[in-house]
Amino acid sequence: MAEPVTTLRDVSPSASVALPANAHRGALNIEYRWLNAHLADAPLAVFLHEGLGSVAMWKDWPQTLCDGLGMRGLVYSRPGYGRSTPRPHDVKLPVDFMSVQAREVLPALLDALDVNEAERKRMWLIGHSDGGSITLLYAAAFPDALAGAVAIAPHVFVEDISVASIAEAKTAYEQSDLRSKLARHHDDVDSAFYGWNDIWLSDAFRSWSIVDELDCIRCPLLAVQGYDDHYGSMAQIDTIAQRAAQTQLTKLENCGHSPHRDAPRVLNDAIVAFIGTHSRSARI
Template sequence: MAEPVTTLRDASQSAFAALPANAQRSALDIEYRWLNAHLADAPLAVFLHEGLGSVAMWKDWPQTLCERLAMRGLVYSRPGYGRSTPRPRDVKLPVDFMSVQARDVLPALLDALDVNAAERKRMWVIGHSDGGSITLLYAAAFPDALAGAVVIAPHVFVEDISVDSIAEAKTAYEQADLRSKLARHHDDVDSAFYGWNDIWLSNAFRSWQIIDELDCIRCPLLAVQGNDDHYGTMAQIDTIAQRAAQTQLTKLDHCGHSPHRDAPHVLNDAIAAFVGKHTRSALS
C-alpha cells in the first residue's frame, strides 16, 4: 500500500553539495513516498530513479515489486526532479554528481527519515540508469550499509551510444513533444532535463567512469540490461561482473532501456529469485 507523497524539508542542505562553496544555500524540499509502511518489521527497498525520473515516473512498479518481495519501499525525487527543490538555473551539475548523490544525499535522506543502522544493514537499493550508477557508488562507499543491490541499465563509463541517444533526446525535447510529456512529472521541467542533458553532453563528462569503485562492492549484486537498450551496451554490466565477482547478470531479450516498463514480469521474477536466494542464505 502506497502512502501519500510527502515532502521533507532537508535542513542539512547536503543535496546541494554541487553548489559552489560561496553560493547562497537554502533548505530543500525532497519529495518522497513510503510503500507498505504498515510492514514495520520488513526490510526496506530504496528505489533510485533514472536521469529524467521522479516519484511519479516510476508509476506502480516499485509498489508491485515491494508486494512481491514483502518489503517496505521508499521512492524519492532527487533535488532538481519531480516535486523536489529545482536546480538553480545558474548551477551546472559537476562531473561527479552521481558520487555526490551516493555519498552525501542518500545517506542524509536516510538520516532525516530515521532509517537507522540496523535497518540499513537489511536494506536493498534498486536503481535504474543514472540511479543504477548511484546505487553502485553507494554500495562501494557504504559496503556494510545495505543487504544487496539491484542495478537496471546502469552506466559505469560513457559510451558513444549513450551520448548519441542523449543528443537525440535534446532534439526531441526542444523540437518535439518530450518537454510536454516530462512536464507532467516535474515542477521545473527545464531544471530536470537540462541538469541531466547538459552534463552528459559535456566534453568533461566523456572521461567519466566508476570502474575502479566497483572493486569495493561486497554485497550481493544483480545487474540487469535489455538487449535493445539504446542508452548502453552489455559492456556496462559485463564490466561490473568482471570487477565484482559476486555479480549475477540478467540479460533480457526484446527489452530496451527500461525493463521495469518493457518486461516487468520477467524483471520482477529475476529480482525476487535473487533477493530470495540471498535472504535465505543470510538466515542459514
Template sequence: MQNPAAATSASEFAELPATASHGPLRIEYRWVNETACDAPIAVFLHEGLGSISMWRDWPQALCERLGMRGLVYSRPGYGLSTPRPHDVKWPVDFMTAQARDILPALLDALDIDLPERRSMWLIGHSDGGSITLLYAALHPDALAGAVAIAPHVFVEDISVESIAQTKQLYETTDLRAKLGRYHADVDSAFYGWNDIWLNPAFRDWTITSELAPIRVPLLAVQGHDDNYGTMAQIDTIADCVPHAELVKLDGCGHSPHRDAPQALNEAIAAFVSKQK
C-alpha cells in the same frame, strides 16, 4: 524509525540541512507497501529524467512481490524536490555526490537507523543504477543488497548519441510537455541531466575503479535493445565485482520495469530469495 500507517501514501517532504556540498534541500519522498512496518526497506533510485511519479506502480508491485517496504524519492532537481537553479550545472561527479551525501542525509532525516540500513536493498535504474553501485561501494556495511538496472559505469558513444537526440526531441516536439507532467520544473530536470551528459568533460567519466569495495549481493540487469548502453556496462561490472550476477533481457530496451516487468520482477525476486 519511520512507522507509516497507510497502505499507500501521497508524497511527503524531508528537509535536508545545508552542508559543504549542497544548500538546504526539500526532498519529495513516498512510502509504498507501508503497512509492512517490520519488513526490510527497498529504496528506489530513478533514472536521469525520472521522479517518484514516473515509476508509476512498479515499486508497489515489486515490494508486494518481495515482501518489502519501499521508499521512493525524487532527487534534487526532479519531481517536486528542490529544483536545480537554472544557472547551476551538475558537476562531473554528480552521481558520487548523490551516493555519498544526499541519500545518507535523506535516510538520516527519515530516522532510518543503521540496523535498518543493514537490511535495506537499493534498486536503481540508469543514473539511479550508477548511484546504487556507488552507494554500495561507499557504504558497504549499510546495505543488504543492490539491484542495478541499465546502469552506467562508463560513457559509451551510444549513450551520448541517444542523449543528443533526446535534446533535439525535447526542443522540437511535445516531449517537454509530456515530461512536464512529472516535474515541477521540467527544464531543471531535463537540462541538469542533458547538459552534463553532453559536456565534453563527462566523456571520460567512469566509476569502474570505485566498484571493488562492493561486498553485498549485487544483481545487474540490462536489455539487449537498450539504446542508452550496451552489455559492456554490466559485463564490466562483473569484471570489477566478481560475485555480481547478471541478467540480460531479450526484447527489452533501456527501461526493463516498463519493457519487461514480469521478467524483471522474476529475476529480482529469485535473486533476493537466494540471499535469505
C-alpha cells in the same frame, strides 16, 4: 469465476522532507513516498530513478515489486526532479554528481527519515540508469551497510551510444511534445531536463568512469540490461561482473533501456528470486 483479489496498498500522497545545508550543498526539500509502511518489521527497498525520473514516473512498478518481495519501499525524487528542490538554472551539475547523490544526499535523506543503522544493514537499493549508477556508488561507499543491490541498465563509463541517444533526446525535447509530457512530472521541467542533458553531453563528462569504485562492492549484486538498450551496451554490466565477482547478470531479450516498463514480469521474477536467495542465505 474466481473472487477478485484486493491488495492492501499504501496510497498516501508523496510528502517532502527538508535536508539541512552542509559544506557541499544548500538546503534541499526532497519528495518521497513510503510503500507498504504497515510492514513495519520487513526489510526496506529504496528505489533510485533514472536521469529524467521522479516519484510519479515510476508509476506502480515499485509497489508491484515490493508486494512480490513482501518488503517496505521508499521512492523519492532526487534534487532537480519531481517535486524536490529544482536545480537553479545557472548552476551546472558537476561531473561527480552521481557520487554526491550516493555519498551525501541519500545518506542525509535516510537520516532525516529515521532509517537507523540496523535497518540500513537489511536495506536493498534498486536503481535504474543514472539511479543504477548511484546504487553502485552507494554500495561501494558503504560496503558494510547494505544487504544488497540491484542495478538496472546502469552506467559505469560513457559510451558513444549513450551520448548519441542523449543528443537525440535533446532534439526531441526541443522539437516534439517530450517537454510537455515531462512537465507533468517535474515542478521545473527545464531544470530537470537540461541538468541531465547538459552534463551528459559535456566534454568534461566523456572521461567519467566509476569502474574502479566497483572493486569496493562486497554485497550481493544483480545487474540487469536489455539487449535493445539504446543508452548503453552489455559492456556496462559485463564490466561490473569483471570487477565485482559476486555479481549475477540478467540479460533480457526484446528489452530496451527500461526493463521495468518493457519486461516487468521477467524483471520482477529475476529480482524476487535473487533477493529471496540472498535473504535465505543471510538467515543460515
